[in-house]
Amino acid sequence: MNNNLTPLGPKADKATVRRHNLSLVLRAVHDAGEATRAGIATRVGLTRAAVSSLVEQLLEYGFVTEWGKTSSGQVGRPGTVLKVARTGPAGLGAEINVDYIAVCVVDLAGTDRVRLVEHVDNRVVQPSEVLARAAQLAARALGSAAEQGLVPAGAHVAVPGLVTGGTVRQAPNLGWTRVAIEGLFAQALLALRPAHRALPVSSDNEANVAALAELWYGAGTEGVRSFLYLTGEIGIGGALVLGGELLRGAHGFAGEIGHMVVDPDGVLCRCGARGCLEQYAGQGALLKAAGIGTDAGLLGVAELRRRARQADPAVLSAIERAGRQLGVVVSGAVNLFDPDAVMLGGVYRELMEWLAPAVEAELARRVVSGLWSQDRGRLRAASPLGDAARGAAGVIVREVLADPAAYAERDDD
Amino acid sequence: MNNNLTPLGPKADKATVRRHNLSLVLRAVHDAGEATRAGIATRVGLTRAAVSSLVEQLLEYGFVTEWGKTSSGQVGRPGTVLKVARTGPAGLGAEINVDYIAVCVVDLAGTDRVRLVEHVDNRVVQPSEVLARAAQLAARALGSAAEQGLVPAGAHVAVPGLVTGGTVRQAPNLGWTRVAIEGLFAQALLALRPAHRALPVSSDNEANVAALAELWYGAGTEGVRSFLYLTGEIGIGGALVLGGELLRGAHGFAGEIGHMVVDPDGVLCRCGARGCLEQYAGQGALLKAAGIGTDAGLLGVAELRRRARQADPAVLSAIERAGRQLGVVVSGAVNLFDPDAVMLGGVYRELMEWLAPAVEAELARRVVSGLWSQDRGRLRAASPLGDAARGAAGVIVREVLADPAAYAERDDD
Structure with a gap:
């Protein structure tokens, strides 16, 4: 139930309404990629005249540009194509x-x-x-x-x-x-x-912000609106997107999946607690388990990939162990949140072909709804480094x- | 950002607006406990005349009742007090x-x-x-x-x-x-x-629904709008409330905290996986660890309480172990979701005085933000059985x- 006590149809301040509708029209063009004035009017529920006036202002501001006419093959009168500005x-x-x-x-x-x-x-x-x-x-x-x-x-x-x-x-x-x-x-x-x-x-x-990049420029554009995002860096970063919104938590600290527990009495973590996932499936732990120097950073990851491709048994077994531990924790998070998908970024993305089977096996075994094994493609590689x-x-x-x-x-x- | 493409101030169907505003006025009376027409008008942003007309209809339907006048000690002219109907x-x-x-x-x-x-x-x-x-x-x-x-x-x-x-x-x-x-x-x-x-x-x-009861009739009325709810029954139930809304997940299966993992290779759970929290801190596991028959149900819980009160070492140690395991998993959930509070219901509520110290200790140790140890009263007993x-x-x-x-x-x- 919507508990918002805002009445429908009060007379809001005229300038505020115009300002709001200016954004509405701009976002309609943005979301559609290209649009005509008539198409925008239909989409946002404003009159054609109101949309035209708003578009004029957006053109003047330089937020949208005109790109010729729609082809005659389309339904209705040809209209001028609008796109968001590239400058x-x-x-x-x-x-x-x-x-x-x-x-x-x-x-x-x-x-x-x-x-x-x-x-x-x-x-x-x-x-x-x-x-x-x-x-x-x-x-x-x-x-x-x-x-x-x-x-x-x-x-x-x-x-x-x-x-x-x-x-x-x-x-x-x-x-x-x-x-x-x-x-x-x-x-x-x-x-x-x-x-x-x-x-x-x-x-x-x-x-x-990496999860927002996924939402805005990656998986979200394919209709995945609720997902768990994990990125294997030196530590493990995590974020949750629910129905197209980032979950921030009551104090802004949500998503710390790297500090979910693998072994309560296990390895001491930099956060001060024992047995955090980060200490078992973070980049450093992975490199160490594979016998590669932990200070090698991105070069170390490249080396890990090279050896995995050569089927080095120590490397494959290190990745498999990290994948199982990752899978156990991710299964818990999936049981708690029930997302559409789980995205793996950072070093996990680089190691996906060797890591994914172990993670998938734990998910199939542990997700209570039983949905995980039925739905394919829910474990995905996130976007590349730097996103x-x-x-x-x-x-x-x-x-x-x-x-x-x-x-x-x-x-x- | 709000991506909702609904323009401000379009002319919505008149009957729809009245229907919406009828709910608005009723909820204003409900939320306030008692209210005058003038008070409602201020709260919901409708004119006094509109509110009066809506109140008439609610009185006719039998949704609200009149309860005499406000006392002369209050600011403004005395108004008729409205409350929601008790029939x-x-x-x-x-x-x-x-x-x-x-x-x-x-x-x-x-x-x-x-x-x-x-x-x-x-x-x-x-x-x-x-x-x-x-x-x-x-x-x-x-x-x-x-x-x-x-x-x-x-x-x-x-x-x-x-x-x-x-x-x-x-x-x-x-x-x-x-x-x-x-x-x-x-x-x-x-x-x-x-x-x-x-x-x-x-x-x-x-x-x-137990979490919604907490939100509507318990902690939520004290301003706690985001919380994790756990109830120890034969199994362990869980739910998440975020900003006053129940989190249902992409398929309606969110909140299965009882199947977060304590020991990946541990005890086989009824869900088919191994090492689920339920097998270590559910009511059955607790009774068994305390040396009380698992089929004793609620009588068993009463017996557990009785022996704990007598400081039976086997019982205290069973509760402490369950509390630690509960605390480890709850810490993970808190790191993931950063709630205002954690509510313990069912058998946990009954055992709160012996269980809470172990759970609190794990939370203080494991919650990454460090906020847990600073803020008191975030671990709470939920409402009693049957809510x-x-x-x-x-x-x-x-x-x-x-x-x-x-x-x-x-x-x-």
């Missing part, structure tokens, strides 16, 4: 992970137009230095974006840790505690671009789509 | 558990006006016989309700198992597979009351509140 409003996303920094500029249509990835060990330097390096990468990306006519409305920074209120509370795998990430990044970026207006900076957990940055950029793009007038007005300053 | 519309709820059947009639204000509980072993008879017995209890409850002037709008039946589309897919602890619960119950009830109109019957998982029936009755009451006109029109048939 102008955009989002900047940055992912700071243990062994790389990725930066991405995404346009209004969701395409990543600039992407820069730098492999560095972020554990050996101070947080402020890491953020300064991320700002350098961001400044370069903003330069390339400007050359393509793109003007990001803000920056969204993602970190593998607990992030609330602009601060990383803790990111054990980076060794960070209480880092004012938004302030440090904004300051570093402003110092590099003194002639530019300060970019609004927001922040989130890395797995959260947390794309998701982060997408957060900014969604903000622009949700209130284009706010962006246009700010631009007029 | 007329109501809900019938039934809970069929392993060793009891509970039936409840709840009035529009949420008070349980009739409650009947019968202790029986439902494992030893056929599902159709169990449902016939539940129908007998329901018929008796409907008789008592009629004497109090209450007319239930429907019946909602809850079972500890996977329930979808009117069918219990499986309820391992009852030994049920594919039982058409709604049809069987409706038929049995109609046979007992041939002179009455058939009552619409709906159904759900027992832990789900699943109250929650089930509440589901019907909420349906009436959501569309009072539909109920009034049906009554006119």
Whole structure:
């Protein structure tokens, strides 16, 4: 039951309604890819005249562009095709992970137009230095974006840790505690671009934005609206998407699947507890079990893949063991949440062909509804490395789509 | 971002708006406990005249009653006090558990006006016989309700198992597979009351409605809107409430916390998998570990309590072990879903004083955000036995509140 006590049809403030409907029309064009004024009117339930007036304003702002007429083969009078603009409003996303920094500029249509990835060990330097390096990468990306006519409305920074209120509370795998990430990044970026207006900076957990990238640019576009997302990095990141919405939890800390328990009296974890999944199926644990140095990072993962392809028994058995433990925990999470799908990202994605059978076997055995074994394709590889940055950029793009007038007005300053 | 493509302020059908606003006003009275016309107008944002007209209709339908004037001590002119009616519309709820059947009639204000509980072993008879017995209890409850002037709008039946589309897919602890619960119950009830109109019957998982009872009549009324609910019965039921809404999952099977894994190679569970929590911290496992017969049911729980109170070392250690295992799994669920609180019901409620310290210790150790140890009172005892029936009755009451006109029109048939 809907408990919202808002009456239907009150007279809302006229400017507020127009502002809302401007977003409505823009999102209709965005979601459809291309649309005519008549098609939008049908979709959103406004009159053709109202839609035309709103489209004029969006054209003026530069949020949509006209692309010739619909072909005569289609039903009805041919109309002018509208698409969202490929210049102008955009989002900047940055992912700071243990062994790389990725930066991405995404346009209004969701395409990543600039992407820069730098492999560095972020554990050996101070947080402020890491953020300064991320700002350098961001400044370069903003330069390339400007050359393509793109003007990001803000920056969204993602970190593998607990992030609330602009601060990383803790990111054990980076060794960070209480880092004012938004302030440090904004300051570093402003110092590099003194002639530019300060970019609004927001922040989130890395797995959260990676899951949003899946929702907006990956599996979600195929109709998967509820899924569990796991990413094997140095640690294990996790996020839950329910009915097309990210589940944040009561304090913003939901999705910490890496700290679900495999063995209550087992290996000590960096979080301070014993037997967390991360210590058995994280990238470090996997490399160690396979006899590869844990400090090898992404090179180590490549080596793991190479040896798995050669059917090295020690490597295959290490992956199989990690897959079983992953499968046990994921089965528990599936019993608790009943998602449509489970997405594996990061190192899991790279090892999918060897890892998936063990995970699937546990799911088939343990998911109570019995649905897992009947429905194929519910365990899936997530998008490739760096898509947390794309998701982060997408957060900014969604903000622009949700209130284009706010962006246009700010631009007029 | 809200992706809902409904424009603000379109002209909705007039009758639809009135119907919606009728519910709005009724819910405003319901939520406030008592209200004046002026107070409702302020709360829901409709004009005083519109509210008065809607209130007249609700008085005519018999959904609200007038209760004299507000005292002169209050601000503004004294107004007539309105409350929801204590006769007329109501809900019938039934809970069929392993060793009891509970039936409840709840009035529009949420008070349980009739409650009947019968202790029986439902494992030893056929599902159709169990449902016939539940129908007998329901018929008796409907008789008592009629004497109090209450007319239930429907019946909602809850079972500890996977329930979808009117069918219990499986309820391992009852030994049920594919039982058409709604049809069987409706038929049995109609046979007992041939002179009455058939009552619409709906159904759900027992832990789900018990969690809704917590939300509507328990913790939720104190502002706890996101919680994990666990009930220790013969099995372990679980449910998740997020922001005041029950999480059902993609297929309706969310909340199966009893089948999260304690030991991957451990004890075989009735679900077919190994090492499920239910086998370590369910009522049966607890009684067995304490050296009390597992078939003793509720009497066994009373015996367990008695011995715990006498500080019987075997019993205290059995409860402590179960509490630790419960705590490990609950910590995982808290890491995944970050709720405001965890509610323990059923046998856990009865054993709270001995169980809670072990569960709290694991939570303090394992919840990654570190918030658990800072915030007190997040582990709570749920409402007493039988409140699943109250929650089930509440589901019907909420349906009436959501569309009072539909109920009034049906009554006119």
